[in-house]
Amino acid sequence: MADIWTLLLSPVPEIKNVQRRNFSLRRETPRFSTAALTEELVIPPVQVNYTQLLINGKFVDSASGKTFPTFDPRTGEVIAHVAEGDAEDINRAVSAARKAFDEGPWPKMTAYERSRIMLRFADLVEKHSDELAALETWDNGKPYEQASQAELPMLARLFRYYAGWADKIHGLTVPADGPYHVQTLHEPIGVAGQIIPWNFPLLMFAWKVGPALACGNTIVLKTAEQTPLTALYVANLFHEAGLPPGVLNIISGFGPTAGAALASHMDVDKLAFTGSTETGKIVLGLAAKSNLKPVTLELGGKSPFIVCEDADIDKAVELAHFALFFNQGQCCCAGSRTYVHECVYDEFIEKSKARAMKRIVGDPFKKGVEQGPQIDTEQFEKVLRYIRSGIESNATLECGGGRLGSKGFFIQPTVFSNVQDDMLIAKDEIFGPVQSILKFKDLDEVIKRANTTRYGLAAGVFTKNVDTANTLSRALKAGTVWVNCFDVFDAAIPFGGYKMSGIGREKGIYSLHNYLQVKAVVTPLKKAAWL
Template identity: 80%
Template sequence: MAARRMSSLLSPSYAPALLRSIGYCSGRGIGINKFNTSAALEEPITPPVRVEHTKLLINGEFVDAASGKTFPTVDPRTGQLIANVAEGDTEDVNRAVSAARKAFDEGPWPRMTAYERSKILLRFADLVEKHADEIAALEVWDNGKPYDQATSDEIPLFIRLFRYYAGWADKIHGLTIQADGPHHVETLHEPIGVAGQIIPWNFPLLMYSWKVGPALACGNTVVLKTAEQTPLSALYVSKLFHEAGLPPGVLNIVSGYGPTAGAALASHMDVDKLAFTGSTETGKIILGLAAKSNLKPVTLELGGKSPFIVCEDANVDEAVELAHAALFYNQGQCCCAGSRTFVHERVYDEFIEKAKARASKRVVGDPFKKGVEQGPQVDSEQFNKILRYISSGVESGATLETGGQRFGSNGYYIEPTVFSNVQDDMLIAKDEIFGPVQSILKFKDINEVIQRSNASSFGLAAGVFTQNLDTANTLTRALKAGTVWINCFDVFDAAIPFGGYKMSGHGREKGIYSLNNYLQIKAVVTRLKNPAWL
């Protein structure tokens, strides 16, 4: 997923000093490299932020793992250690769930007025805004995404999402129902209880907001497991939540690995609801564990292989730029990335040449440097996986137009890569690569592209580029995807629901639809002794 471009939240008084410290202002060598140069990356900039929180957050306190174990989180620019983080496992999940259960059953959070909950969420958003610079720097350091992306897109949307859910907190209510008989009938919308949440590494903060925001607005308590690749930002912002007045035990953070901490959370008998964002393969495991335990409801936001359809009436220059952003944003590490670029045969050759030229100009380098469009992949596993897919594309007969290699000699950088002459049965056209690899396919007519777009096990998103309203309407209704963007892509808003068809998951996040994930609906029926007054 990605975020809509927004203005930076750096305060005018502090921003110049921070930007100078990370090489944005003049007077310091920026050292940006186009991907197709042979120059090595410069010495990476030292991030202007300290790592303060590396322990688990349980019952309002930062504590060591019960085992005393830690695991490394590394800088993807270099592969070097950032910090050792407490490694939670089953015992720690048990402690966190116990704290969340007590906070829900006995604590003030679900019993305070919804307005009071709303004020705490708003105070938290204000604190994040105050500390936006440090939070952005920590996210970039741990994940590798460009600093401009973090400050302009993700931190503002994170803040907006919590303010959005704060606004919902005191507007959750049931209905009265006219029944066939002498009864008064009403429905109550009640918090579901302890919510277990597992978030991925590609957008750590945004996934935190998508999960934690609606859960807390509805009055639930939370145990959240971070991705082992990117645990730092969740720990930092959760500290701010307690500064905002969140009671102990309402929000608990367990860092650790999927087979241990994640599995323990998914299968825990005292977790009432589970939400997961990640790969389809892991989603199947999560769903199975939840079913085998207490049949807890599960929402899943999983993988994608989204088509981006460029129709014959397209302005090719505009279509190339939009398709480029749809695929390469966040180093291609987006579940909804437009990773199957379908181009009409009439404009195909022109599109290929311009897409190749655009990718060749993409600026790869240290994400803390101004003008960098693409930083490193998140870790060595993802880096090697992408390179294997690139090799597969070459071996299967696709035409490698540009890129295809490691960039530099340090860190997990990959050249922006473009393939043409891609066929539907190639792995690069079927599998979710999750990297900066654009696969361009040719089509003849609208019926063909509908069939080919839908011939996928995924159905998360789709993009359509056309000036014809009938074409846009036809594709909007025909494509089996949870989101269809027309002449735009990656437009996210707090109110717009997001989720998938088929093996891209089930349930919706963001907007009013996300509240349903964290509420129980109770019908209350009262017999009326004097029905004459009905």
């Protein structure tokens, strides 16, 4: 599977105009840049059809009858009101998932049949990819071209990958010191509680749901309150593909109510969470205080991107720009600490500034737009506070630094130079379009500085020297090190962090380990002449 970088640089085909599904899109030349933002917006080419909770195969209102608004980040206006789940709804969903696991057909059916259902789902994702991409853009603010040309193909690919694993999960025969036959069984763990973030709603849905279903588990998934719409849409597609009722349950709601209830539920056998490190600590504590359920955490990051003195500067500037600004900078593994060798630092600064100033910011539904709005007003204000902090700490503001336009949550692509390691913009996860560029002298120095962080999710290295690449890739304390590339998210490549960036790995074969129990079965052998 191609990486996001390759897909986004490929020629973009015309967006489909599928009238038979009441789906249309005005094709317009981008009007937005970092210099101006027009108030004219493209009408989102999709309808919102699913706003209730999904429990036991049916869309239902929350027990309380409450709803909450989900907003268009382009304008701050309400898209729809979504059912607000709380502890009572979590109880209902967990009860449905428990019954589906203990009594239903999903864990008992052949692995091949589970695989076929997942493959049918992937086919339906492709069939409805236009609507899904539009809904993801409308609810999240990411560019439509990114959603349609990179993320939706990845979504289908991820489920096909996990479908391929379903009938290849098996135990071992183990030799023992004595007359015993020993075998191991790999069994589904039970009811999986899953909490996904708002920055990549569909892809995080796949990272969590895919391996859990392949292993035969049932699921209660809580969406992020900012982006509940696409998970509900694809859950309906799963039932169209033949998924039995109760196997996949979707609860929209807030962390302190629905999220906390799921993390602490005594009948949830395993918990998976993606989000901030601070929230991850809370989730882990709740799980420990309840039934000691195993927890996997994919948390925050402050990834170093190291540009060595032998680098092709033009290519390094472009890759560093992508590593930071992709998805509005709302990416946990963003290369948000750009370390540049002193020999090429000044040239790199000038070219990075020029590249950022050319970045096209605007309505994410318009062709050619590279950057949409931040997710909501809370994130918008947080990013602006960090920009002010950078200015106050005497980093050099090369470009950007403020709001773009008067409506929505658009922020100018921002570049700081002369950044020091003790500044907040170099230490904290900003989660926005703010590039911090730091200077280094030699490898030993940059290794030490890059590793002096509480995070360890990812790192990037840009060099022509294989010895330098090998040295850095082994020395950096991070779960992923990209060499002369960045954000390569193939389905088979494991992803996760060192230190406070999380526990466990997702994607690849490693993700299956999260959703399996290992059982040893020991049987005495009747002694025979050949023993």
